[in-house]
Amino acid sequence: MVRGLTEGLGADVVIEAVGVPETFELCTRLVRPGGHVANVGVHGGPATLHLEDLWIKNVTITTGLVDTYSTPTLLRLVAAGQFDAGRFVTHRFAMDDFEKAYDVFRRAGETAALKVVLTQS
Structure with missing residues (x-):
């Protein structure tokens, strides 16, 4: 689908936010x-970096946790x-099922978890 939308070129920016090798x-x-x-x-766990395919593409790969710079703006939009x-x-x-919730989120590739919400009861 991405290739079709970009006439075969691919996306300018791709975000991996799940945390699984696939x-x-x-x-x-x-x-x-x-x-x-x-x-x-x-x-x-490890993920394979296919340098045999990437070396000619001159891509930039960055890693790190998302910062919270935009959190106040996001909260205002939600409110x-x-x-x-x-x-x-x-x-x-x-909340009593916190460990189960964490396990579901940890295995997002298997559970299709995007965001997990914990409630008091």
Whole structure:
């Protein structure tokens, strides 16, 4: 789909936010020559970096956790009803099930977890 939308070139920027090897490797295949792969997913294991495919593409790969610089703006948008953060919630758990919730989020590739919400009851 990305290739079709970009006339075969690939995306300028691809963000890996899941933290599983398959999504990182997919991102490196979807990025266009001269593009950027931003890896913000928290990986618990190794992912393969296919340099045999990437060396000629001159891509930039950055890693790191997402900073909170834009958090105040995001919270204002949510409070004003201009951004529906609920669309990203895929799982809900009671606080007593914290360990289960963390496990579901940790295995996002298997559980399709995007955002996990914990509630008091």
